[in-house]
Each structure stands twice: as structure tokens, then as C-alpha cells.
Amino acid sequence: MTPRPWRRTGNRTVHRDRWVHLRAEAWETGAGAVLDPWYMLDWPDVVNVVALTPEDGLVLVRQFRPGLGRMALELPGGIVEPGEADPVAAARREFTEETGYDAPAFRLVATLRNDPAHAGNRVHVVLAEGAVPTAAQRLDHGEEIAVEVLPLATILAGLAEGLIGNANHVGGLLLALRESGRMGP
Amino acid sequence: MTPRPWRRTGNRTVHRDRWVHLRAEAWETGAGAVLDPWYMLDWPDVVNVVALTPEDGLVLVRQFRPGLGRMALELPGGIVEPGEADPVAAARREFTEETGYDAPAFRLVATLRNDPAHAGNRVHVVLAEGAVPTAAQRLDHGEEIAVEVLPLATILAGLAEGLIGNANHVGGLLLALRESGRMGP
Numbered sequence: 001m002t003p004r005p006w007r008r009t010g011n012r013t014v015h016r017d018r019w020v021h022l023r024a025e026a027w028e029t030g031a032g033a034v035l036d037p038w039y040m041l042d043w044p045d046v047v048n049v050v051a052l053t054p055e056d057g058l059v060l061v062r063q064f065r066p067g068l069g070r071m072a073l074e075l076p077g078g079i080v081e082p083g084e085a086d087p088v089a090a091a092r093r094e095f096t097e098e099t100g101y102d103a104p105a106f107r108l109v110a111t112l113r114n115d116p117a118h119a120g121n122r123v124h125v126v127l128a129e130g131a132v133p134t135a136a137q138r139l140d141h142g143e144e145i146a147v148e149v150l151p152l153a154t155i156l157a158g159l160a161e162g163l164i165g166n167a168n169h170v171g172g173l174l175l176a177l178r179e180s181g182r183m184g185p
Numbered sequence: 186m187t188p189r190p191w192r193r194t195g196n197r198t199v200h201r202d203r204w205v206h207l208r209a210e211a212w213e214t215g216a217g218a219v220l221d222p223w224y225m226l227d228w229p230d231v232v233n234v235v236a237l238t239p240e241d242g243l244v245l246v247r248q249f250r251p252g253l254g255r256m257a258l259e260l261p262g263g264i265v266e267p268g269e270a271d272p273v274a275a276a277r278r279e280f281t282e283e284t285g286y287d288a289p290a291f292r293l294v295a296t297l298r299n300d301p302a303h304a305g306n307r308v309h310v311v312l313a314e315g316a317v318p319t320a321a322q323r324l325d326h327g328e329e330i331a332v333e334v335l336p337l338a339t340i341l342a343g344l345a346e347g348l349i350g351n352a353n354h355v356g357g358l359l360l361a362l363r364e365s366g367r368m369g370p
Contacts, residue, residue: 033327142218171356
């Protein structure tokens with residue numbers, strides 16, 4: 001059976017402030033079913049950075065995450081600020097601020113989605129090879145972020161046990177490693 | 186710098202119905218900054234199924250996704266229903282309903298998170314090898330889902346171009362392929 005496109009028949013804001021925008025859309029499916037409300041969240045676009053040192057260490061950050069209730073080891077990154085047209089420039093900005101590392105080149109590996117069912121924002125995966133420490137972290141007020149460089153082999157051995165717990169980050173990491181020739185096929 | 190844990194100081198429901206639960210928590214970071222509101226979304230746990238046929242085809246589904254505004258090619262899966270204790274059983278149920286395929290064994294590859302910053306739900310990645318069609322799809326009212334079996338090589342060649350656009354699914358797929366011995370290291 002070939003699925004038919006849906007048609008949006010409604011859209012209202014449920015809750016909005018500077019942090020979140022929850023909308024209740026209404027959709028009519030290709031089969032004629034009415035889905036009302038269909039919730040959508042308008043998050044900003046995101047950049048995740050896969051940064052490798054010259055010794056094949058992966059540059060990671062560790063910080064408290066409320067959804068977990070504990071510290072999480074993650075790819076560095078953050079949001080694309082309003083007015084930032086180039087996700088690769090946003091990735092470099094977030095990476096240097098958060099880690100104090102920099103790299104000779106940053107390149108876009110893929111542009112994916114976090115949640116195509118309920119959000120329209122994009123997640124850009126950016127690869128940086130030859131990353132080295134060049135400056136101090138520049139953190140926002142109240143942020144405490146530890147920078148940890150772990151051997152790539154250690155990371156790969158720990159992925160199935162949730163060493164990096166964010167499924168989006170696992171996807172970005174493995175895609176970037178394939179792109180860099182470090183994983184096959 | 187070693188990040189210190191945060192402390193939750195508030196929690197109120199902003200909007201709740203059977204589809205979504207948005208809460209505004211308040212947190213005090215380890216550095217003493219107050220983050221109020223810190224939004225949290227209570228989604229159900231999710232299962233994503235990486236199912237390979239005996240010919241190394243990947244069993245995928247295509248359906249309309251409002252966040253994209255078009256059809257999306259995705260891993261089969263869905264939510265763990267209330268009362269379902271075993272995510273592997275939930276994965277098999279969702280997989281057989283959605284695709285009409287079944288497999289001799291399903292095994293848990295990893296349990297990750299979709300969004301550790303703003304959600305507490307888990308995403309279970311489940312691998313099924315030897316998947317074959319055994320029955321008709323059993324879809325909910327209004328659902329139109331096409332089943333597509335694509336050669337694994339085609340999928341891998343298309344990942345960086347967004348052939349599978351959900352970053353969580355890319356992570357689950359590549360983890361499961363490593364687990365199955367189809368990708369290294």
C-alpha cells in the first residue's frame with residue numbers, strides 16, 4: 001500500500017516562551033482519519049560535533065542532564081543561534097566555547113532530524129579532525145562542563161552499554177566515523 | 186573542572202492530555218544558578234527494530250511525518266505500551282503489526298535516550314535477524330505505512346544523504362549492525 005500525504009487543517013499555540021513552543025496541530029491523514037491534536041515542538045536547529053585529536057581521541061563533554069538525573073557523556077555542540085546561516089560555523093563556535101579545543105577544518109557530514117513525527121528542527125553532524133586545545137572554555141553562567149578526551153577504541157567498545165547515552169549522538173558519531181574512513185563499510 | 190550535580194527545586198504540569206505531558210521543572214545547578222523553568226516532556230519509552238532478511242535486506246517503513254512535511258523512511262517500531270515490562274516483546278509486537286514480518290529471535294542491542302536534557306524516556310534498539318513476511322500488516326485506524334526492504338549496501342550508501350532522516354534511527358541501525366558483525370570496528 002502506498003501511503004498518501006496528510007493535510008494540515010489546524011494549528012494553535014498551546015504554550016510558548018523563550019524556551020519552548022508547543023503547538024497543537026490538526027491533520028487529516030491520507031486515509032481520511034482526523035488527528036487532532038497532533039503535537040509539535042518548535043526547537044531550534046542543533047549541531048553535534050565529532051572531534052578527533054591527532055591521536056584518535058574523541059573530544060567529549062560531561063555535564064548534568066535532568067532527563068537522566070545524572071551526568072551524561074556527550075558530543076560537544078549546541079543550538080544554531082538565530083541569524084547563524086552556516087551550521088558549520090555554528091558548530092565551530094559551540095565546540096570552541098564548550099571545550100576550548102579548535103581544529104583546522106570542520107565539515108558537514110549529514111543533516112538529520114531528532115523527531116520527524118513531532119518536531120521540524122534539524123540536527124547537523126559536523127566532523128573536525130586534528131582537534132587540539134587552544135584556549136579556555138567560555139561557558140554560560142551556571143554551566144559546568146567537563147571536557148574528556150577518550151580513545152576512540154574505548155568509546156566504540158562502550159557504545160552498546162550506553163557510554164554515550166544520547167541515541168542522536170551515537171548516530172552522528174558513527175556516521176562521522178564512516179565519513180572519516182575510520183569505520184566500514 | 187568537575188561538574189557538580191543539580192538539584193530539582195520545582196515541578197509543575199504545564200499541559201497534559203493522553204498525547205503529551207509538558208512539565209516546567211526548576212533546577213539549581215551545581216554552580217548555584219537557578220534554571221526556572223526547565224521544560225521536560227514525558228514521552229513513553231520507544232522501541233526501534235533493526236530487522237535483516239536472510240538476503241541482508243533491511244526491513245523499513247515509509248509513512249508521512251508532520252515534522253518533515255513529507256514521507257520518511259524509518260526503522261519499524263513504536264512505543265512500549267503501559268504494562269509491557271519487556272522491551273524486546275514490545276519490539277516484536279510493534280514490528281509484526283507494522284510490517285507483517287516476523288523473525289526467529291529478537292535481541293536487545295542497547296538502551297539509549299532520545300533527549301537526556303528534556304525527556305526521561307528510553308529508546309530500546311532491538312536486532313532481528315532472519316526476518317521474513319508471515320502475515321498481513323495490522324495497522325491502527327487511519328495509518329498508512331508502506332513496508333520497503335532495501336539492500337543493506339544501498340542503505341549504508343545513502344545514510345550521509347539522509348536516506349534515513351531520523352538521527353536516533355541512524356544511531357540504532359549502526360549500533361545493531363556492529364552488534365551483528367556487519368560493521369567494524
